Amino acid sequence: MKIKVTIKDVAKRSGVSISTVSRVLNNSKPVSPEIRQRVLEAIRETGYRPNLLARGLVLRKTNIIGIIVPDISNAYYSELVKGTEEISNMYNYSILLCNTYGELKKEMEYLNLLTEKQVDGIIFMTTNLTEEHVRWFKENDVKSVFVNRHIEGMDIPYVSIDNYNAAYDATNYLIELGHEKIAYIGGPLSDEILGMKRFEGYKQALYDAGIDFRQELVRVSKIGIKSGYEAMGDILDVHKDITAVFAANDIMAIGAVNCILDRGYKIPQDISVVGFDDIPFASIIRPALTTIRQPIYDIGAVAARMLIKKLNGEKLDEISVNLPYQLIERDTSAKAKKRRK
Amino acid sequence: MKIKVTIKDVAKRSGVSISTVSRVLNNSKPVSPEIRQRVLEAIRETGYRPNLLARGLVLRKTNIIGIIVPDISNAYYSELVKGTEEISNMYNYSILLCNTYGELKKEMEYLNLLTEKQVDGIIFMTTNLTEEHVRWFKENDVKSVFVNRHIEGMDIPYVSIDNYNAAYDATNYLIELGHEKIAYIGGPLSDEILGMKRFEGYKQALYDAGIDFRQELVRVSKIGIKSGYEAMGDILDVHKDITAVFAANDIMAIGAVNCILDRGYKIPQDISVVGFDDIPFASIIRPALTTIRQPIYDIGAVAARMLIKKLNGEKLDEISVNLPYQLIERDTSAKAKKRRK
Numbered sequence: 241m242k243i244k245v246t247i248k249d250v251a252k253r254s255g256v257s258i259s260t261v262s263r264v265l266n267n268s269k270p271v272s273p274e275i276r277q278r279v280l281e282a283i284r285e286t287g288y289r290p291n292l293l294a295r296g297l298v299l300r301k302t303n304i305i306g307i308i309v310p311d312i313s314n315a316y317y318s319e320l321v322k323g324t325e326e327i328s329n330m331y332n333y334s335i336l337l338c339n340t341y342g343e344l345k346k347e348m349e350y351l352n353l354l355t356e357k358q359v360d361g362i363i364f365m366t367t368n369l370t371e372e373h374v375r376w377f378k379e380n381d382v383k384s385v386f387v388n389r390h391i392e393g394m395d396i397p398y399v400s401i402d403n404y405n406a407a408y409d410a411t412n413y414l415i416e417l418g419h420e421k422i423a424y425i426g427g428p429l430s431d432e433i434l435g436m437k438r439f440e441g442y443k444q445a446l447y448d449a450g451i452d453f454r455q456e457l458v459r460v461s462k463i464g465i466k467s468g469y470e471a472m473g474d475i476l477d478v479h480k481d482i483t484a485v486f487a488a489n490d491i492m493a494i495g496a497v498n499c500i501l502d503r504g505y506k507i508p509q510d511i512s513v514v515g516f517d518d519i520p521f522a523s524i525i526r527p528a529l530t531t532i533r534q535p536i537y538d539i540g541a542v543a544a545r546m547l548i549k550k551l552n553g554e555k556l557d558e559i560s561v562n563l564p565y566q567l568i569e570r571d572t573s574a575k576a577k578k579r580r581k
Numbered sequence: 582m583k584i585k586v587t588i589k590d591v592a593k594r595s596g597v598s599i600s601t602v603s604r605v606l607n608n609s610k611p612v613s614p615e616i617r618q619r620v621l622e623a624i625r626e627t628g629y630r631p632n633l634l635a636r637g638l639v640l641r642k643t644n645i646i647g648i649i650v651p652d653i654s655n656a657y658y659s660e661l662v663k664g665t666e667e668i669s670n671m672y673n674y675s676i677l678l679c680n681t682y683g684e685l686k687k688e689m690e691y692l693n694l695l696t697e698k699q700v701d702g703i704i705f706m707t708t709n710l711t712e713e714h715v716r717w718f719k720e721n722d723v724k725s726v727f728v729n730r731h732i733e734g735m736d737i738p739y740v741s742i743d744n745y746n747a748a749y750d751a752t753n754y755l756i757e758l759g760h761e762k763i764a765y766i767g768g769p770l771s772d773e774i775l776g777m778k779r780f781e782g783y784k785q786a787l788y789d790a791g792i793d794f795r796q797e798l799v800r801v802s803k804i805g806i807k808s809g810y811e812a813m814g815d816i817l818d819v820h821k822d823i824t825a826v827f828a829a830n831d832i833m834a835i836g837a838v839n840c841i842l843d844r845g846y847k848i849p850q851d852i853s854v855v856g857f858d859d860i861p862f863a864s865i866i867r868p869a870l871t872t873i874r875q876p877i878y879d880i881g882a883v884a885a886r887m888l889i890k891k892l893n894g895e896k897l898d899e900i901s902v903n904l905p906y907q908l909i910e911r912d913t914s915a916k917a918k919k920r921r922k
Contacts, residue, residue: 304677304698312666313861318659325653325680334698336645337678339666350806357675379628465865494865501867520654524806524835525866526842 245288255280302353305333305547306354307363310342314463314491315519316536317365320387324363331548333360342367345545351376357444361547367431367463385547387539388433390560397556399543401565403433406532407441409484410514412568415449418576419484419512422446423457425471425496426488437459438488438516457482468495474505483511483576490515490522490531497525497572518568527571535563586629595623646674646888647695648704651683655804655832656860657877658706661728664881665704672889674701682709692717702888704728708772708804726888728880729774731901738897740884742906744774747873748782751855752827753816754908756790759917760825760853763787764798766812767829767838774803779829779857798823809836817844823853824917831863831872838866838913849915859909868912876904 242287247265251258256275262269264279271279282288292480305328309317325335336359337351347366354362361383369389369416377384377391386398414422424442429435439460446453457479459471468487472495475482485500487493493515497507507527515522517529542561549556588606597616604612605620612620623629646669650658666676677700679691683838688707695703702724706716710730718725718732727739755763765783774787780801787794798820800812809828813836816823826841828834834856838848846852848868856863856872863870883902890897 302698306593311663312653313656313659313663315654315656315659318656319655321678322652322654324682325678329680334694335678337662337666339663339670353675357643497869498865521862521865524839524862526839 245286247288248556249286250279250282250288253286254278290450302358302360303333304336304357304359305361305363305544306336306338306350306357306359307365308338308340308347308350308354309365310340310367312337312339315521316489316491316517319363319520319536320540323537323542324544325540327541327544328548331544333548340366344368344370344372344494348372348376351380351382355380355382360551361385363543365389367427367434369432383547383550385543385550387543390433395559397546397550397559397561399539399546399561399563400433401534401539402562403437404444406443406534406565407438407486407488407516408442408445409447409567410516410532411442412449412484414484414512414514414573415445415451417484417512417573420451420576421457421479421482422451422477422486423472423473423475423482424444424459424486424488425468425475425492426460427463429460434489442486442488463489463491465491465495465498468492469499470495472496472499473503476500476505484573485511485513486516487513488516490517490529493529493531494521494525497527497529507572509577512573512576514567514573522568523570530570530573531568533566533568535565559581586627588629590627591620591623591629594627596844608857628825633867643699643701644674645698645700646677646702646704646885647677647691647700648706649679649681649688649691649695651681651708653678653680656862657830657832657858658664660861660877661706661881664878664883665885666881668882668885672885674885681707685709685711685713689713689717692721692723696721696723701892702726703808704857704884704888708728708768708775710773724891725887726884726891728884731774736900738887738891738900738902740880740887740902740904741774742880743903744778745782745785747857747875747906748779748827748829749786750782750908751873752786752837752855754785755825755827755853755855755914756786756792758825758914761792761917762798762820762823763825763827763887764813764816764820764823765800765827766809766816766833766834767801768804770801775830777791783827783829790859804830805834806832806836806839809833810840811836812841813837814844817841823870824912826852826854828854829857829858831858831860831870834860834870834872835866838868839871848913850918853914853917855908855914863909864911871911871914872907872909874907876906879904 247258247261251261261279264276312318328335340346365387374391384396385427386396388400390398430531443453459474461467485496487496497513500507500511515529518531518533522531588599588602592602602620605617653659669676681687704726706728725737726739729741731739769775784794800815802808826837828837838854841852856870859872859874862874863872
């Protein structure tokens with residue numbers, strides 16, 4: 241057990257008072273360059289490490305940002321957290337990671353826990369924003385930034401892409417390739433942004449092209465590769481003549497691709513698939529997935545930057561940031577050809 | 582801005598002293614059931630939240646575990662962190678996540694930062710354990726658990742699998758399928774466990790089967806899908822007659838699979854591929870990857886459990902835990918057939 245070096249030891253060695261050492265550490269009041277030099281040397285020599293926990297008490301600052309994610313093992317979120325972590329670190333903040341499996345109970349527990357831990361701010365992600373969340377954020381004065389979510393009437397900044405237009409563009413791309421019988425696979429519609437907005441974009445694109453919307457070509461369920469596989473199977477059981485699928489997230493798109501191949505159809509010759517997100521694996525699977533590219537890393541980075549600006553009392557240029565998206569054409573999409581019914 | 586409720590407000594409302602409220606909060610001294618009841622009600626009514634930061638100062642405990650990983654967007658680590666997070670949460674610890682890109686400089690910065698933040702303990706992962714790390718852990722009295730790494734002569738617990746034997750088994754499996762010209766692709770050999778141990782297992786299996794080891798069939802480089810792709814390409818440029826590849830991690834195995842397919846070879850008919858790790862995507866790519874299954878989630882969970890035992894002063898049953906591994910046969914491996922030179 242090493243003996244803990246304290247601020248007293250530093251003061252003694254540098255021949256100044258404790259409060260002078262404190263000034264140097266906290267940049268709280270001016271100190272002459274010569275004294276500063278002496279104190280810094282004494283810190284190095286003694287190996288003194290300021291107790292940030294205690295300092296946090298005084299400054300009411302922990303330099304910790306809490307981040308709440310549905311599933312860190314989902315490639316979308318791990319890429320996003322990487323962006324958050326990198327920017328936070330650059331500004332001397334650390335990341336307290338909270339994994340919720342999208343469960344409301346865990347989300348609420350973590351919100352309370354992070355407040356108790358006195359984190360400086362929270363980056364919040366959920367797949368289902370409820371009244372309970374809204375109430376919590378209204379009742380608790382915690383600096384926060386949302387990702388892909390927004391509470392109407394509250395000035396909590398959020399970062400996202402335009403999910404409605406992106407889904408519209410993805411569907412319209414398939415329509416322009418000549419597809420008409422286009423299935424939709426996606427997450428729950430209770431998820432306003434990742435579910436409903438994308439679903440609405442899909443419907444509107446069909447409508448604008450004069451194609452009838454058919455509920456039986458739609459399957460929504462919990463996001464997962466397996467659920468994407470099963471949703472695709474359900475549709476193919478009945479509708480063997482679909483020529484395209486818009487899967488509103490890459491995870492489910494990859495499940496759908498596997499299901500289509502396992503049933504002996506060719507991609508893209510028989511059925512085209514367009515995903516959404518461009519997770520790292522979208523370009524790695526074969527055939528490589530045509531998809532909507534979200535700047536996932538950037539979303540995490542911008543969320544962190546906005547929160548840190550808030551923490552520093554800087555003015556945000558805008559409360560909401562929609563980052564640009566892009567359709568990436570790869571090997572799962574092609575012109576429609578007539579197929580057997 | 583809400584007015585902060587303090588312990589004073591709780592004391593006032595419940596008609597007891599501040600120290601009595603503190604006793605209830607910290608379970609430090611006996612309090613009558615009736616008084617406890619009154620205090621807990623007052624806490625609920627006032628919405629008081631104990632300042633864990635201040636409490637941490639008193640108890641010298643933050644209930645935070647620092648976790649240092651090379652790359653959270655790598656599926657291996659995100660799955661592992663999920664296991665760590667879940668177990669930690671179960672025992673009321675939170676996870677401070679530090680992403681290092683495997684860079685020594687960032688690793689050292691984070692080790693110091695976590696100590697300054699007074700985390701209760703550290704779970705440490707690196708792809709390259711150096712003298713500088715060893716020195717740090719010798720000089721700093723921080724409770725730690727290593728994953729896949731071990732410092733000789735120090736009693737820091739670690740969790741891993743038997744990498745040497747697992748690599749031996751993977752190679753031997755290919756030999757038993759009749760393969761003789763078996764390439765090796767893997768991470769840097771400077772990485773003692775994930776590089777060297779696996780490489781040695783490969784060599785020993787060849788040796789035991791009476792197959793000559795050939796350095797020109799070996800490519801090691803930084804772990805990545807692209808580097809796996811390139812390593813495979815380098816080997817195929819010269820050695821078109823290999824019939825199998827042992828890729829010592831799934832990330833590089835997936836790169837190798839893509840390279841082989843892009844060059845027009847069939848898997849497994851022309852070339853068999855065996856990976857290592859069984860990351861979630863190993864079973865999802867087509868053809869699905871034959872690989873060594875590491876219990877990745879469990880490794881993270883056990884590491885967290887061991888650290889928490891240490892933090893509680895409980896005795897560990899053993900300082901090192903090697904979890905069981907398993908060869909999972911999927912679609913990338915088959916009996917060798919004679920191929921053109």
